[in-house]
Amino acid sequence: MIGAGVGGLAAAARLAAQGHTVTLVEQAARVGGKLGLETVDGFAFDTGPSLVTMPDELRELFSATGSSASDAGVTLTRLPIACRYTFPDGVTLDLPGEVEQIPAALDAALGQGRGAQWTRFLERSRRIWDLTETPFLRSPISMSTMVRLARKPGDVRAVAPWQSLRGVGSKYLDDPRLRMLLDRYATYTGSDPRTAPAALVTVPYAEQAFGSWYIDGGLYRLAQALADRCATLGVELRLNTRVDEITCGADGVAGVRLDDGSMIDAETVVANADAHQVYDNLLGRRHRGVAAARRRLRRTTRSLSGFVLLLAVDDPPADQAHHHVMFTEDYDAEFDSVFGRRGRARPVERPTIYISAPTDPAIVPGPDTGAWFVLVNAPPHDPDNGTDWDAPGLSERYADSIVEQMAERGVDIRSRIRHRRIISPADLERRTMTPGGSIYGTSSNSATAAFLRPSNRSPVPGLYLVGGSSHPGGGLPLVIMSAKIVADMIGHAGA
Template sequence: MGRYTDYEREILSKIVVIGAGVGGLAVAARLAAQGHSVTLIEQAPVVGGKLGVEHVDGFVFDTGPSLLTLPQVLEDLFTAIGGPPMADDLPVRQLEIACRYTFPDGVVLDLPGDPREIPGALDSALGPGRGAQWSSFMERAERIWDATLTPFLQSPIDLRTMLRLSRRLRDLTTIAPWKSLRGLGTSYLSDPRLRMLLDRYATYTGSDPRRAPAALASVPYAEQAFGSWYIDGGLGRIASVLLSRAQALGVEVRLDTRVSEILTDATGVRGVQLSDGSVVDADFVVANADAQQVFNDLLTPDQPGARSAARRLRRTTRSLSGFVLLLALDNPPGDQPHHHVLFAEDYDDEFDAVFGRKGRARPVPRPTIYVSAPSDPAITPDDQTGAWFVLVNAPPHDPAEGVDWDAPGLREHYADQVLDLMAARGLDVSDRIRHRVIISPADLERRTLTPGGSIYGTSSNGALAAFLRPSNRSPVPGLYLVGGSSHPGGGLPLVMMSAKIVADMIGAAG
């Protein structure tokens, strides 16, 4: 379809979508394309949610995801909503080097974007036989991906899903729900650096690899099998393009507007009340907000469904958060790849600190450091500068029982510590910094209304974590959840999958 149709369509239902993150934008566009009347309400003055963008003196920074995986999921979204092809507005390019890894022993691995080249690169960097070990593990990961894609990632999570999975003995044996990601990896990978490489993928869901389920092996499989991609101008452009497409489909967008309550009656939802006291009526409400905020703050305490959902959430572990540095650099190192991970000397100590084991949660003294350094003239004022995004895992903001990231001087001291650690690991840019912006977990909480700044809502810690994550159909009739804190989880592809699940359910109900 090259153009939107302009004929009048019968309105099926009135729908309010709370939150204009990628999940909210995607579900709003899908529902409007189905013929529903959609109002999208966002508390911030801009769209994007955790897919944020920061402009600093001619530099453009993605403050959320900086890597696009499973681009076919984004393509499917644009196909479903119609209009010009995705490539017209969001051309994607595959990275030749998916990521550079610097290990504690000083060994450097450039992991190729082409999966066929990965075994050879592992043998060259880590020693003969490492490629075969990783390939053997990836074969198991592929079987896990195949077993979980349709019945789990692309479908609502409910009792029928659990029963269906439990009856398929072969799939259950493949997924091994009784094993952790690290436990599964240990049975295939003898080199501690390969196990460290695998552990990192647990952080994609804000989790601890020692407790995250073996099913998360599907994450490195998907990244390596389908490639690592980038959008020139930054991934934040996804949100702005989706906004334009949604508006072209007739979605009414209200920015800088806060929902104070989801209104219900004996039959279910009936709309939302805004902070100015006005009411927007709706047949369905879709919340692209943290599930904890939805059930604890946006629904009244006497709503039985909200009480039961809030109790369930209390049984989960919040995901990790992140401490971010945005570095505007003069004359950045010329050989820096798009993504670079500088591993911690003691990964277990990092996870203990972030999740509050062996004491209270605390900033990690020597964390793993993730650097995104896109080679993209669209995000810098000239070709002699760089816009670097630096991230370390961090405990959520929790002044009462964990870390108070607003404590005087903590942000600045920790930022200096991270830069010193980068230098010690061979990536010293301290004398090249023109501007430095710090985003702490407390800042993330304020920006996204996510409790503690927990990036993924709840973690995947524990064998039942996926089933404790809020389902897309809430216990309150007519209320649906979309986004990283609900099924199937966080990250751009899964958030867009959740949008499709919700749109399909409402389409069937309405």
């Protein structure tokens, strides 16, 4: 097993529970991958996902490996306010965490009738969810899935594979703020709402139907709990261990070669690594089917990356929401910048700003302090054809700009920042070995994106891919689903 991100940890635990002997190697000094942790002077920051949706996926994972989430030290708390949204016109919406309360909140903040619009939209989203959940999210992706769907014209019309996320939203939502709210969900997959498929309307449905959750003590607790679960199940975990090559024989995978030259023989290899890293760097070009996999990857668009500020805050505002999105005045300009339309990919001058500000005493050194995670969409690190995030002074200047814009939009903490750390796309690339620091691997910027995303079963017999860059995609619940798909493919030892 290569990579101890959530996908690798979840797959390792499942496979060990099935009776397999599992060795898990991780190039970093700690587990978690993109679900990272950084500590500064007693402040603890989650440096990756900051929200849990579809909590039953997490609970099922622990149950399937012989424990429970609570027994493993993962305590889930449902947030009464899923997110605060501040729109360019100054209107603020506190979106309730209970779906039944959302229509009234929309009417109160945005005007009568907005709740009914969103309800009709969610009804369409639920219909698409019901049609796609099992065949597209919980099963290996295949063209036969689309063939089966095509046999029912009504289902095809409901899923509308020819429409974009924004296109289907425009049929239900006439308030530009509601459309902006919907556009935001495309970024959950690192995508552009103008080209992302209509099927992504299932993202807001899942979040609102199943709730927004926080793990007490921070989301990194999940990585720690999964590592503990792996240890209990007998998984051998090797940290600070880098894989240089996936070795293959005539009949398929043979194991891995480490950077110190030693070998680990294996009948099966599961790679929790970016698919570009696997196919371009870890597999030799002589292996059958690898060239075709590389060609498919070249036809995809890399997902957006993120520019992150970790802010240790003294005396934070008492009324600050746990999750807060402050929208840009021009969302299209933001996506143009990030994806390099109308010029090279470049930092967004006035980006949408996301703040995660949990009020959790376990992550701060004392009362009246806060550990804030601030994120803006950013183009991947690409010195040759886009943005060189290592250019002298760029990250510091951009961080200053973001803090100033937070103040302009009503969250002024400039005089309260005790410490500031920056994580640029270039830093993400180095930390996670993900090309350019692309958070989700490939974006969903086309109707065929789901079929171009690398499948869990590679063309090399015995080699499987798990995690956010492979099917079914990025985000904690989908990565956990990915691990289950792979474990089910490999099956029980001796079966």
